[in-house]
Amino acid sequence: MMEYIYAALLLHNAGKAITEEAITAVLQAAGIEVNEARVKALVAALEGVDIEEAIAKAAFAAPAAAAAPAAAAPAAEEAPAEEEKEEEEDHSEEDGMAGLGALFG
Numbered sequence: 001m002m003e004y005i006y007a008a009l010l011l012h013n014a015g016k017a018i019t020e021e022a023i024t025a026v027l028q029a030a031g032i033e034v035n036e037a038r039v040k041a042l043v044a045a046l047e048g049v050d051i052e053e054a055i056a057k058a059a060f061a062a063p064a065a066a067a068a069p070a071a072a073a074p075a076a077e078e079a080p081a082e083e084e085k086e087e088e089e090d091h092s093e094e095d096g097m098a099g100l101g102a103l104f105g
Contacts, residue, residue, distance in 0.1 A: 003032050004042050012051045018043060 007026040011018050020039050027034045 001038060003027060003030065004038055008042060008046060009051070018046055 007023045008018050011022050020043050023039050024034050
């Protein structure tokens with residue numbers, strides 16, 4: 001799904017309209033097999049969203065989100081290394097998706 005968001009951001013940065021056709025063209029140009037349902041869902045989700053404002057909010061929230069794991073680090077050091085590695089793997093994808101939600105939310 002990330003490549004769909006990247007396509008939308010690329011179109012926005014280039015000053016182009018974010019349409020189903022445009023996103024499909026960008027993805028096809030990159031050699032990505034396009035899922036039309038995802039394209040439609042993305043375009044619908046972005047309808048009425050001020051992308052510049054969403055990016056600014058995401059950039060503002062990123063430093064605060066980065067500070068939270070640093071505060072939790074001492075507690076994590078007490079856990080065995082194997083458990084820590086598993087926790088990081090489990091949360092890394094969730095953290096990335098949470099950031100995306102803020103971008104378009």
